[in-house]
Amino acid sequence: VSSVLSKTPLSLYKAGEKPLATVDEVRDSLSGLEGISVKATGTGNDVAFQIRAGDDGKDKEVRNTRRNQIYNALSAKFGKDNIAVVKTDFIGSNFSKGLVLGSIVLVLATLALICVYATIRFKWDLALAAVLAIIHDALIMVAFVTFTQMEFSSITVAAILTIIGYSINDTVVVLDRIRENIKICNLKSFKDIWDLSQSEMISRTIITTVTTLLAVLSLYIFTTGSMKDFALVLAVGMISGVYSTIYIAGSFACLCRRNWKPSDEVKQTV
Known part of the structure; x- marks a missing residue:
């Protein structure tokens, strides 16, 4: 990996009778961002999504901006109450x-x-x-x-x-x-x-x-x-x-x- 890897697992929780999000829905919500990959881990109520976004890792403001872009895109699709950011890592x-x-x-x-x-x-x-x-x-x-x-x-x-x-x-x-x-x-x-x-x-x-x-x-x-x-x-x-x-x-x-x-x-x- 030549650039910093931002691993942001996000859990999308069930709201009422609304079904859990699928990996395709998460990818679709982030389609407007470049360099994004999504991987689902777990099944059923234990499902979580690991989102990777590459950047150069040199500018902390850029990293924060990238993280906010991902969060805002998911919030617009699923609502803020249905998203929980479990962990964010920056790996150089x-x-x-x-x-x-x-x-x-x-x-x-x-x-x-x-x-x-x-x-x-x-x-x-x-x-x-x-x-x-x-x-x-x-x-x-x-x-x-x-x-x-x-x-x-x-x-x-x-x-x-x-x-x-x-x-x-x-x-x-x-x-x-x-x-x-x-x-x-x-x-x-x-x-x-x-x-x-x-x-x-x-x-x-x-x-x-x-x-x-x-x-x-x-x-x-x-x-x-x-x-x-x-x-x-x-x-x-x-x-x-x-x-x-x-x-x-x-x-x-x-x-x-x-x-x-x-x-x-x-x-x-x-």
Whole structure:
């Protein structure tokens, strides 16, 4: 965001039997102002509208004028008694850049630590397969947030970091089973060992994910605002995590060990 972002959530309350305002009605009332975007949060009597208006952020009088223009336009449409300004924030470009930079640093640091942990516990190729899988999950979540035009905030970053930790757990469980199967199974290729290990663990992966999704969906259904967005991003990340554990990590590991032979385990452990 290159300019100051004015986030002004306004709640439009029901007056008598008059229905609550819709997001289209709010947008229509502000159509005469430039650079305005409107997003509805919550449902029913808990509905609120987040209104964003860009300005250069250098002149306080301009910011106040912009805020008054929004309030007056809404008052003319819905009446002053039906409008409540919950909060007004002015966020500058430095804050936005700091959030983006901090998010990138946090994600990269997390990936690096996970890579170190996986390399110590397994071999480098399996560690890299696990890291590629969680990078895939993080990118899927960022793409979802961008596609749905959801607000990118610290809540979103928290959801991404949560899924990175959740997804690596699934992958590590499969890698542990591979290590055990290499010792006890007389299979000639690493692909066969991976297929066997996935078959043994697939029910555990699906049941665990579905159980966790039930809790996440309850958050999505019974909460509003940023918590609702957090739950939605988590759900997308969990589904992506199942896919990446089975297909992304597995495909890369099999590619790295395409020439693997059981005799190799005499020289090294997994």
